[in-house]
Amino acid sequence: MSLSDLQSEIRALLHERNAILLAHYYQREEVQEIADILGDSLALSIEAARTNADVIVFAGVHFMAESASIISPDKTVLLPHLGAGCPLADKITPVSLAEARKKYPDAAVVTYINSSAEIKAHSDICCTSANAVKVVNSLTDARQILMIPDGNLARYTARFTDKEIIPWEGYCPFHHFVLPEEVARAKAEHPGALFIAHPECNEAVVAMADFVGSTSAMIEFCRKTDVREIIVGTEIGIMTPLKKQNPEKIFISPSESLVCQTMKLITLENILASLKTMTPVIKVPEAIRIPAKRALDRMLAVR
Ligand code: 13P
Missing domain, CATH: 3.40.50.10800 (NadA-like)
Structure with missing residues (x-):
C-alpha cells in the first residue's frame, strides 16, 4: 500500500x-x-x-x-x-528516587515529563522543557529542588532561579552526546547561521546557543527570526515543521547523534x-495514576 x-x-x-x-x-x-x-x-x-x-x-x-x-x-x-x-525516562527508578528523597528530605521533587508514571506518582510536580523555569519558581515554599531525571535541563533551569537546584544525573543520549566540536564545525561551515539548542543538550553545547528552548519554542524562534540559516540542536524530526513553515530558510543538523530511534x-x-x-x-493502574495525576495537574495549573 x-x-x-x-x-x-x-x-x-x-x-x-x-x-x-x-x-x-x-x-x-x-x-x-x-x-x-x-x-x-x-x-x-x-x-x-x-x-x-x-x-x-x-x-x-x-x-x-x-x-x-x-x-x-x-x-x-x-x-x-x-x-x-x-531512554531518559529509564535513568531513574522508584528505589533510587526514594534514596534521594531520604538524602534531601527538604527538597521538592520536580519531575520532567520524560519519566515513568510511577516516578511521577512519587513527585511533587511535573514539568516539561517548555515550563520548567515557571514550575520551579512557582514552588514558593521550597528552597531546595531535586530535579529529575534530566541533569542538563536541571542545570539550565538553575540559571533562572534563586532556588538551590540538585540535578539528577540522567540524560537523553541523543541530545547529551552532541559535541561542542560538532557545533563549532557546523558554525564554521555556515558562518552567519544561528545555533539553537534544546535544554536536554549538555551544558557546553547549551553555552554555545543563540537560543535555548523546548521544541515548540524553537519552532517559534525560527519562524520569527530574519536569519536564513539555522543550526538546530534537537532531534531531526523537528526539521519537518521547520522546513514546511520556513521554505526560504536553511536548517542544519550539527550531529548524527540527533536521531531518536524509539x-x-x-x-x-x-x-x-x-x-x-x-x-x-x-x-496506568489507579494506585499509580492518582498520585501521578496530582503531579501533572499541578504542572498544568502553572501559568
Ligand atoms: P519537548 O517537550 O521540547 O517537545 O521535548 C520532548 C522531548 O522528549 C525532548 O527529547
Missing part, C-alpha cells in the same frame, strides 16, 4: 472510532502529516486533557501515552509500538494496525 493510501485509511479509521492522533515533532514526516495535533510534550498533554475523542492514538513515546492515560483514564490510549520507550518506531503501518485491533492499550 502506498503512503498516501495508508494515510487515507488511517484518517478514515480515526473518524470511525472517534479517535484523535497526537504526534510529537520528532515523529516521521508521514506521521506528522496526518496528525490531528502536532506538538511538544506540554501541548500534547494539554490536548489529551481537553479532547472529546473516545480514543487517543499516541504517535510518540511510552511516557507520553502514559501521561494521556493518567490525565484521561476514561479514554482508550493506544501506543502503536510498545518498544517506543524513552520515536521512529511509530510508523503508518503500526498506527493502522493499532487502530484496527485497538491494541496495544496503555493503562
Whole structure:
C-alpha cells in the first residue's frame, strides 16, 4: 500500500472510532502529516486533557501515552509500538528516587515529563522543557529542588532561579552526546547561521546557543527570526515543521547523534494496525495514576 493510501485509511479509521492522533515533532514526516495535533510534550498533554475523542492514538513515546492515560483514564490510549520507550525516562527508578528523597528530605521533587508514571506518582510536580523555569519558581515554599531525571535541563533551569537546584544525573543520549566540536564545525561551515539548542543538550553545547528552548519554542524562534540559516540542536524530526513553515530558510543538523530511534518506531503501518485491533492499550493502574495525576495537574495549573 502506498503512503498516501495508508494515510487515507488511517484518517478514515480515526473518524470511525472517534479517535484523535497526537504526534510529537520528532515523529516521521508521514506521521506528522496526518496528525490531528502536532506538538511538544506540554501541548500534547494539554490536548489529551481537553479532547472529546473516545480514543487517543499516541504517535510518540511510552511516557507520553502514559501521561494521556493518567490525565484521561476514561479514554482508550493506544501506543502503536510498545518498544517506543524513552531512554531518559529509564535513568531513574522508584528505589533510587526514594534514596534521594531520604538524602534531601527538604527538597521538592520536580519531575520532567520524560519519566515513568510511577516516578511521577512519587513527585511533587511535573514539568516539561517548555515550563520548567515557571514550575520551579512557582514552588514558593521550597528552597531546595531535586530535579529529575534530566541533569542538563536541571542545570539550565538553575540559571533562572534563586532556588538551590540538585540535578539528577540522567540524560537523553541523543541530545547529551552532541559535541561542542560538532557545533563549532557546523558554525564554521555556515558562518552567519544561528545555533539553537534544546535544554536536554549538555551544558557546553547549551553555552554555545543563540537560543535555548523546548521544541515548540524553537519552532517559534525560527519562524520569527530574519536569519536564513539555522543550526538546530534537537532531534531531526523537528526539521519537518521547520522546513514546511520556513521554505526560504536553511536548517542544519550539527550531529548524527540527533536521531531518536524509539520515536521512529511509530510508523503508518503500526498506527493502522493499532487502530484496527485497538491494541496495544496503555493503562496506568489507579494506585499509580492518582498520585501521578496530582503531579501533572499541578504542572498544568502553572501559568
Ligand atoms: P519537548 O517537550 O521540547 O517537545 O521535548 C520532548 C522531548 O522528549 C525532548 O527529547
